[in-house]
């Protein structure tokens with residue numbers, strides 16, 4: 001584990017160095033698909049901000065109702081809400097995790113800055129890159145079965161716009177740190193994973 005990757009925060013009770021990998025890419029680019037494969041091969045803890053938020057919605061809480069309304073519009077939920085959820089999920093696994101794979105966060109540069117203040121710096125950013133039209137096609141297909149309130153044409157368009165406006169600058173931010181690996185996600189799933197695994201193995 002590289003020295004520079006070490007989380008320096010009250011989150012960690014163990015002395016073991018922790019690794020943070022961040023997975024970025026537009027909606028429907030294939031982040032969730034690749035994360036599943038990374039978990040199977042490397043045993044990292046996968047934390048998806050979207051999954052954490054959807055779990056809150058499913059709980060039926062008042063907070064969940066507010067979140068659902070925001071997600072349905074394709075907008076970002078407040079930074080503090082999502083960062084607290086990720087932090088709590090990390091604390092729950094601290095000490096037993098081999099490393100964290102964070103999917104869907106940061107969505108804007110400010111989220112990256114706050115993560116580093118409260119938790120630590122990531123050691124690898126996997127940029128899962130697909131064309132806009134590919135993302136739309138995949139999301140429309142996913143929408144046939146996902147039951148997700150945001151997998152419809154109107155919301156998909158808003159999510160893509162927001163991605164280009166707010167989230168792509170995050171990649172520029174981390175490129176200056178030299179931790180970005182861009183992965184072509186137009187390829188078949190297993191080929192994409194070959195490149196993802198190579199990027200992770202290159203860390204060692």
Ligand SMILES: Nc1ncnc2c1ncn2[C@@H]1O[C@H](COP(=O)(O)OP(=O)(O)O)[C@@H](O)[C@H]1O
Pocket residue numbers: 025026027028029030031032033034138139141142185186187188189192
């Ligand atoms: N490399 C790929 N080739 C074809 N389809 C893919 C690929 N990666 C993902 N998909 C499909 O695209 C959809 C969105 O993938 P998902 O992993 O949920 O994306 P994200 O988490 O980035 O929104 C899923 O239905 C998935 O099966």
Ligand SMILES: Nc1ncnc2c1ncn2[C@H]1C[C@H](O)[C@@H](COP(=O)(O)OP(=O)(O)O)O1
Pocket residue numbers: 026027028031032048049050051053071074075076077078079082103104105106107111150159
């Ligand atoms: N880091 C974050 N900050 C604010 N809102 C977030 C967020 N992560 C997820 N959300 C909200 C807004 C997203 O449109 C919605 C679904 O996120 P997601 O499941 O990560 O989408 P996808 O995997 O299709 O890119 O949840």
Ligand SMILES: [Mg+2]
Pocket residue numbers: 031032048050
């Ligand atoms: Mg996803």
